[in-house]
Amino acid sequence: MSGLKERYLTDEHGTKVAVILSLEEYERLLEAWEELEAIQAYDAAKALEDEVVALEAAIAEIEQSRQSAP
Template sequence: MKTQFITDDHGKKLAVILPIKEYNKMVDDLEELEDIRLYDAAKKGKQEFIDADKAFEEIEENRGKKLK
């Protein structure tokens, strides 16, 4: 990874510059790790199975609340 650093007058690193392609890959990787973390947390929680029609009904109800 080719990086460049922005430093202060004393050589202390303040920021980093990296190619946009590498930045985008890093963001994608972090998002995937977050998805995995959320999946693992959901698997540990209490699981309740509901009928598909009921699930769609709840989704539509919540969608309406978010729009208001």
């Protein structure tokens, strides 16, 4: 991530204990994280190799099951 300014809070021993980010940097990191999660969810769903059903067919099947339920 270019342009990321590394700033840290340290304890009395000089050990890094926290990171300081600008709001812009924080929001950019959140967006990247959300995108990565979406990609991982897509990859996991694709790995299941479940049968693909068209939206219209899925809706029709759900409606049919609702009508036949007591």
